[in-house]
Structure formats: structure tokens, C-alpha cells
Amino acid sequence: MDRMAVAGATSFSAANISERAALPPALALSTVIFALRPSENSGRPTLWLPLVRRIREPFKDLWALPGGPLTQADSLQDAAARNLQETTGLAPNYLEQLYAFGGLHRSPSQRVVSIVYWALVQSTQADLAQETENVKWFRADGLQELAFDHNEIVDYALWRLRNKMAYGSIAYHLLGETFTLAQVREVYEAVLNRSIDPANFRRQLKQAAHIEATDEFLQGGKHRPPRLYRYTGERQGEQPGSLFSAH
Amino acid sequence: MDRMAVAGATSFSAANISERAALPPALALSTVIFALRPSENSGRPTLWLPLVRRIREPFKDLWALPGGPLTQADSLQDAAARNLQETTGLAPNYLEQLYAFGGLHRSPSQRVVSIVYWALVQSTQADLAQETENVKWFRADGLQELAFDHNEIVDYALWRLRNKMAYGSIAYHLLGETFTLAQVREVYEAVLNRSIDPANFRRQLKQAAHIEATDEFLQGGKHRPPRLYRYTGERQGEQPGSLFSAH
DNA sequence: CTAGTTAAAGTCATTATGACTTGAACTGAT
């Protein structure tokens, strides 16, 4: 390997790039979208995500993450949100960059660098987005074989979601405007895949205190009506832009 | 805005992209490299990073992050590591993707999408990489104005580093093969920018136990010789690849 | 009116944490 001159290394113009390679890598955007839906058998809330069927080669007829090209007029984040809207009709409660995947052989013909986002939407939204021949919702765990490296991408998104959930406030982005404490607990149980003591969970939530109690109660249940709460924190994803836009 | 057919949304070939825009965005790689060096005044270890002087427009004569084009033969991670080697001669102890920056006006002429990595190197390595006219080390806090959006990028890398430090094991990647517990504490103090109780810190380290005691002691000091320890955990960065390579 | 169920709050033992103290080991000056 030849060692370049140190000072010139940062001047990477498009001309420089095309000097080195005949075919530059293509840029793509994809999004992993999570929503909570009742499981088929138990009825308890579980994690689902929408996939689209590929109608062309490569990987024709396999399921893949929704995505599309990077539109020139938008930032990466805006392009991802617009793409989500165009492909699935969903408006995310939470949207954050996941990772840039750039392995050499992700796509058989040309090299593709995918900048992948992940999003959370409410169940109500997920219900609205009706399924078609080529768009279906799947349970996030135990997915079949997907196109490209999308199985790995989903697994990584799941890992990130569980990580953030552990000590964050994203759980609320899977819920509506108001919610009961039991619903928050069900979100945690669905994502972390384990049962949680209701009493202790309640105690922690109330002292963490990015939620406030309303004076309303959820009616219509079979038992004692639970109080409704409201989330008082931020509504956007953690990304560099939001960090520095404040000052 | 025209709504694309749902099923076709994932088929993003290079042809598709160039249909929509005359000039596709350029792809670039940059890296934020942190090392510990003694402060000029206090002598205590502080965070430093190397920058390179731009010798062309735009932002001629301003300092910028080291980087370069995406080489065709390497994965993103490998390309970042190779770039590091070529521009600064440094071999990182830790290398992880930071973020893909794709704002519309990051570079004045053409749109540039930068995939940025961040790295940790040992102080001994940092000392070896001698400074030149166009490569200099700077203190990570209170940086002057840099080229492009590199100030924001450095701030974000600092934020990630502090986050990871809080409950992780990356501190050891800034140290050598063996180290004293006081040195680990100095890393934490330098990164988190606050003093830490030595006794309590020692207790936590020993029960966290991704380190093991050697039977050697650091000689040559002015006082009681401290025991040397060795890190027993992983040596690579957290990235999707390493997560799934195990099974 | 009662049994059954969930909501909500409280109890208690165990563990983790922060502030502080004590003793051990070494150097350099007297």
C-alpha cells in the first residue's frame, strides 16, 4: 500500500473520487420501522415492522426494508421521513439514524452504501397503514430470510431499540398522547421480552418524571379504571442536529 | 411531490439516482481521533485530537478532520482505518462509526455526504506521530473554527465518547497493555472533566471486573508503587459486524 | 352483595453509592 502525502489527504473532491474508481458506490436510504401490535396467539402487544416485496432482481419476490434513493432537495433525515411517507404512508413519532452499511458485496451488481434510519410509530398509525399485495407487517423476532443484508440490519435496529429503552424515554413514542402506566409497562415487556414487576415499575416511572398525570381515567375496561398520563419530554430523535440546534 | 409505486421503492440503482439529479452527492470518509496527552499548564492528562490543514479551497488554511475518499476495495470500516494510517500514521485501538452527515450545504460547491468514524489511540502512538507543518494536535475542548461542519462533528464525537465512557469499557483503549488503577481514573477524569474519588472508583473497577491484576508494579515513581492491571475484554469497537460475527 | 381482577401504594431486606477514615508502602530530606 502506498502512503499518501499527509497534507493532501483531506481534499476529497468528486474529481478525486472518480479518478480512483470507475464506478462510484450508489447511495441509498432505508428505514426500519417498529410498531406495537397485539400478537396473533396471546394477544399481548409485540413488536412488528412493515416490509415491502421486491418486484425486481436482485432478490426478486423476497421481502425487504422500505427505502429509496436520496432525494437531492432534502437532508438525510428529511429524505428518510419523506421516503417513509411515500412508501408506507407512515409519519414516525421518532426517527433516528441507525448506521451506514457499506460492505463490498451487499448488492450483487454495483456497490451500494445504505444509510439506514429506524423509526417508531404508534399502533393507531400502524393500523391505518393497510396491507397490500406488496406491503405487509411481520413480527420483529423470528423473521424469514430477507433481501440483501436486511436481516442483520433489523437485528441491529432491535439491539439499538432495546439499548435505548433500557434507560431512556423512547417508550412513549410507541404510544399515543395519553396512556396508562400499565401500557408503558407493556411496551417495555414487549421490547425487552421479559415480564416486569408492575409495582416497582410504577415507582420508577413516577420518580423518573418525564411524565405527568392527567385528571382522566381510561374507561371501558373490566376493572378499576387506570389513570391516564402524558409524556412531557422531547418528541424528536437523538441526532447531532437536535443536539446543537438549541444554543 | 410525486408518489412512487410502493413495491418499486427499494430498487435503487445508480441509474435511478442519476435520473433525478444531475450531480449525485459525493461520498467522503473522515475520522475523529482522540488521544490522551498531558495538558500544557497543569500536566494532567487531557483529550487531544489531530487535525490537518487544508491546502486547497474551500476553507483553505483552516484546520479539518483527517479523511479521504472511500476506497473501492475496502469496507467502510477498513477504508477508515486505512485512511487513518495513510494520513496520520496512527493505528487505532478502537474504531467505530460515528454518524453519516448529509446536510445540504456542508460543502459550498457540491453536496458531500460524509461517513464519519471516531477512534481512540494510545498516548505512546500519539507521541510517535510527529507533527508537521500541516498536521497538528489540538486540545479537544475549546477548538478554534474548523473547516466545513467539523466543529459540530467533533462536539458530537465528544458527546458519544463521554456517553460510552459512563458505563462501558472503552477507557482501556486509551491506555497501553498494562496500567494502574490511577491511570484508568485519570482517563475518566480527563474525558468526563471532573474529579472522581479514588477509593470508590477503585472499588467499582474491581467488581466490574473486565480487568485482571498482574503481579507487576509500576516502578520509578516517587511513592508507593501501584499494581499494574490488564484489560481482559474485547479490543474492537462496537459495530454491527462484530455483533453478529460471534454466532 | 360477593367473588374476581386490576390499580395504586406501602413494607422490608438486600445491594449500590458517595463521603470519609485508616493503615501500608515508598521516597527524599533532615
Added chain:
DNA sequence: ATCAGTTCAAGTCATAATGACTTTAACTAG
């Protein structure tokens, strides 16, 4: 050789956080 000064290393103690469990309140179905 002794002692002052410094750091290493371990220990103490009060407080806070956590997990397992119990108790009481509020509602519905029968």
C-alpha cells in the same frame, strides 16, 4: 536511621436505589 510527605489500597458508615412481596382501593360480572 528516622521522619515527614505522598500515594496506594482497603475499610467504615449513612444514604439511596432496587427487587420481592403485601395491603388496600376501585371497579365489573354474576
